[in-house]
Amino acid sequence: MTLGLAILGSGEIAATHLQSLKELSDYNISYICDIDEEKANDLAKNSPGSQIEKNMDMMITNKEIDIVDICLPPHLHFSTALKFLKADKHVICEKPLSTSVNEAQKLIDISYSINKNLYPVFQYRYGKNILILKDLISKGKTGEPIVASSEVHWNRNEEYYNVPWRGSWEGEGGGAILSHAIHSHDLLSYFLGNINSVSANLSTLVNQIETEDCASIAMTTESGALITSSITLGAAKNTTRLKLVFEEISVESGNNPYAPGDDEWIYTARDPNKQNELENLVFEAGNKILKDQNGFTSFFQEVANHLMGKNSNIIKPEDGLKSIELVAAIYHSARTECKVYLPLDTNSSICKDWKPKK
Numbered sequence: 001m002t003l004g005l006a007i008l009g010s011g012e013i014a015a016t017h018l019q020s021l022k023e024l025s026d027y028n029i030s031y032i033c034d035i036d037e038e039k040a041n042d043l044a045k046n047s048p049g050s051q052i053e054k055n056m057d058m059m060i061t062n063k064e065i066d067i068v069d070i071c072l073p074p075h076l077h078f079s080t081a082l083k084f085l086k087a088d089k090h091v092i093c094e095k096p097l098s099t100s101v102n103e104a105q106k107l108i109d110i111s112y113s114i115n116k117n118l119y120p121v122f123q124y125r126y127g128k129n130i131l132i133l134k135d136l137i138s139k140g141k142t143g144e145p146i147v148a149s150s151e152v153h154w155n156r157n158e159e160y161y162n163v164p165w166r167g168s169w170e171g172e173g174g175g176a177i178l179s180h181a182i183h184s185h186d187l188l189s190y191f192l193g194n195i196n197s198v199s200a201n202l203s204t205l206v207n208q209i210e211t212e213d214c215a216s217i218a219m220t221t222e223s224g225a226l227i228t229s230s231i232t233l234g235a236a237k238n239t240t241r242l243k244l245v246f247e248e249i250s251v252e253s254g255n256n257p258y259a260p261g262d263d264e265w266i267y268t269a270r271d272p273n274k275q276n277e278l279e280n281l282v283f284e285a286g287n288k289i290l291k292d293q294n295g296f297t298s299f300f301q302e303v304a305n306h307l308m309g310k311n312s313n314i315i316k317p318e319d320g321l322k323s324i325e326l327v328a329a330i331y332h333s334a335r336t337e338c339k340v341y342l343p344l345d346t347n348s349s350i351c352k353d354w355k356p357k358k
Helices: 012-021 037-044 074-086 101-113 128-138 182-192 272-287 295-307 317-336
Strands: 003-008 027-033 051-053 067-070 090-093 118-120 145-155 195-203 214-221 226-232 234-246 249-252 266-269
Touching: 003 012, 012 027, 012 037, 012 067, 012 295, 027 037, 037 051, 067 074, 074 090, 074 101, 090 295, 101 118, 101 317, 118 317, 128 182, 128 272, 145 182, 182 195, 182 214, 182 226, 182 234, 182 317, 195 317, 214 317, 266 272
Parallel strands: 003 027, 003 067, 027 051, 067 090, 090 118, 145 226
Antiparallel strands: 145 234, 195 214, 214 226, 234 249, 249 266
């Protein structure tokens, strides 16, 4: 069995998805769809056999397509995902699922009601050291989390924001906390548990854009762990780093901006006498992980496994919702200059639309 797949969009992220999808025999990349036919043709050169379609609505009734992969600008994610779920297709959707908490919840409710799957893309979770640390946590080798820090220090300049939809509330739906730090924040929750309070400062200090490009955020988890998040798009180079302290061990990631789990990580036992034991556990966990398989490839493999009824390690749509709710909480905290608690009241205006009122 192969899955007929259509890629919606033909930009950089679509090209990245295509490269990983081509490594897997479970997919037949039937169509590449974009209103910019020239861009779609350029991408299709890397996928012999894929057809070009300019009109996305032509994909809706196409019986060759089992699943669509949404690689469009953020403001189109919700409407596109909704359209294809209702058309009885499974949906893969790049982050964010939506730029509204309530809209993201609507997608999840519909996907369950019609038994069609919705897969948010969080490829960082499949990095080698992400899987190793998650294994240590699940086996009780780390102890309870105490503190953690995240640094997303990237360089995004005027050239980057020349793309019309970027940097605007209507096009991108948010700034650095939505489009750049969302993956690192997802990992913090993945390792430390649900976040239950947020205090945030946001600012636009680097680029002449509508949305924020810098942030300083303090968070707490349900277990009481403390988190700090530092974000800027004005750094000299692109780096992403995580530091996590548990009762029994401390962990420091490398600096790879787009795949932090793939760098060398440092695992340190609080009790020096247990360092050798810890290193052996890390080595054993690492040996179970496929070598040279990037996060996107692993993500698409797990989606295929899930759709084919095999054992799978998928990312649930609720995880995509959780990431959106955290974004809403951060915006609410920054604007009210107050600590905000999660889960949010879904009847609140921030869950309906976090874009600032004009």
